[in-house]
Amino acid sequence: MRVLGLETSCDETAAAVVEDGRRALSDVVSTQVDIHRRWGGVVPELASRNHVVQVLPVVDEALRRAGCSLQDLDLIAVTRGPGLVGALLVGVQLGKSLSVATGIPLVGVNHLEGHLLAARLLPTPPDPPFLALVVSGGHTSLYAVKDFGQYTRVGSTRDDAAGEAYDKVARLLGLPYPGGLPIDRLAQGGDPRAIRFPRALNLPGVFDWSFSGLKTAVRNHVRAHGVPEGQALADLCASFQEAVADSLSRKLVAAARALGQTDVVLCGGVAANSRLRALTLERAADRDIRVHLPPPALCTDNGAMIAVAGTEAWRRGARDTNPVVDAGWTP
Numbered sequence: 001m002r003v004l005g006l007e008t009s010c011d012e013t014a015a016a017v018v019e020d021g022r023r024a025l026s027d028v029v030s031t032q033v034d035i036h037r038r039w040g041g042v043v044p045e046l047a048s049r050n051h052v053v054q055v056l057p058v059v060d061e062a063l064r065r066a067g068c069s070l071q072d073l074d075l076i077a078v079t080r081g082p083g084l085v086g087a088l089l090v091g092v093q094l095g096k097s098l099s100v101a102t103g104i105p106l107v108g109v110n111h112l113e114g115h116l117l118a119a120r121l122l123p124t125p126p127d128p129p130f131l132a133l134v135v136s137g138g139h140t141s142l143y144a145v146k147d148f149g150q151y152t153r154v155g156s157t158r159d160d161a162a163g164e165a166y167d168k169v170a171r172l173l174g175l176p177y178p179g180g181l182p183i184d185r186l187a188q189g190g191d192p193r194a195i196r197f198p199r200a201l202n203l204p205g206v207f208d209w210s211f212s213g214l215k216t217a218v219r220n221h222v223r224a225h226g227v228p229e230g231q232a233l234a235d236l237c238a239s240f241q242e243a244v245a246d247s248l249s250r251k252l253v254a255a256a257r258a259l260g261q262t263d264v265v266l267c268g269g270v271a272a273n274s275r276l277r278a279l280t281l282e283r284a285a286d287r288d289i290r291v292h293l294p295p296p297a298l299c300t301d302n303g304a305m306i307a308v309a310g311t312e313a314w315r316r317g318a319r320d321t322n323p324v325v326d327a328g329w330t331p
């Protein structure tokens with residue numbers, strides 16, 4: 001079964017062809033970060049406009065790299081939420097047009113379900129049940145994946161998403177947007193114990209997070225000492241990164257233990273973070289928990305994960321063939 005996945009929910013225009021929900025034949029992503037960088041965040045109207053420009057070339061390229069034409073497809077899967085409404089509309093309208101023109105069925109997919117199932121594209125993929133932590137610019141949520149289509153949220157942030165905290169701290173430090181990668185790189189030359197930043201909600205049995213206090217602690221530090229440079233900047237980045245990675249990995253592994261899960265998955269843009277990956281592996285190994293870490297390209301927004309979620313939805317009988325945009329949809 002060959003499925004075209006379309007993703008335009010935020011600032012990535014993405015399309016991919018995936019076979020049998022397991023093998024990506026192509027995975028093309030056109031990112032808009034250079035467009036949004038000067039504004040320090042995603043500007044919704046600019047995002048929509050650039051999806052309109054990019055979406056057809058990206059689909060053409062995905063088909064070309066997969067060595068197939070539209071007629072070789074069995075299904076088209078498109079993100080219909082959550083996300084920016086104008087951005088989502090571009091992908092959904094293209095999906096509908098292609099489906100009407102070719103007769104290939106269309107299915108609407110939840111963007112978070114895409115992230116949850118991205119690890120299915122790994123050479124040794126996790127089979128449900130597993131526990132998945134979605135950590136991105138918009139979400140920090142922990143889901144128990146009982147089976148395909150059966151997701152229970154067992155924890156989430158009560159304020160900022162982890163990626164949002166990275167992006168806001170980067171801004172305070174004068175680092176470029178998005179802030180995750182620059183902070184991650186600087187942190188690797190810094191001392192994570194230099195500044196003791198707070199870990200919120202650090203209580204047994206609580207699988208929720210809060211990052212707004214951490215952000216304020218960084219702001220207060222900068223107010224008191226000025227924007228650091230050189231080694232002091234690296235130390236601050238390492239200390240902030242340690243607080244985020246410590247809190248995320250600690251609760252992920254604790255939740256796996258509490259819920260009797262043997263497999264955990266990291267997904268979403270922040271799952272690319274070097275310290276979060278290392279600390280999760282370390283803590284899980286102590287507890288005999290297997291960790292599934294998709295490569296960074298599968299962690300950030302992409303079309304392949306949408307194709308996987310669409311394949312599984314179709315297999316379990318979902319026939320949402322006339323999807324409507326739902327900007328606030330959470331599974």
Ligand code: KG4
Pocket residue numbers: 010135136137138139162163164166167178179180181184268269270271272273274299300301
């Ligand atoms: O999943 P994603 O591409 O888009 C959303 O759906 O939000 O995630 C983007 C987020 C941004 O906040 C970015 O700063 C963060 O992921 N990010 C990272 C790293 N790479 C990207 N955060 C920490 N460490 C990284 N290496």
Ligand code: ZN
Pocket residue numbers: 111115136268269300301
């Ligand atoms: Zn995402």
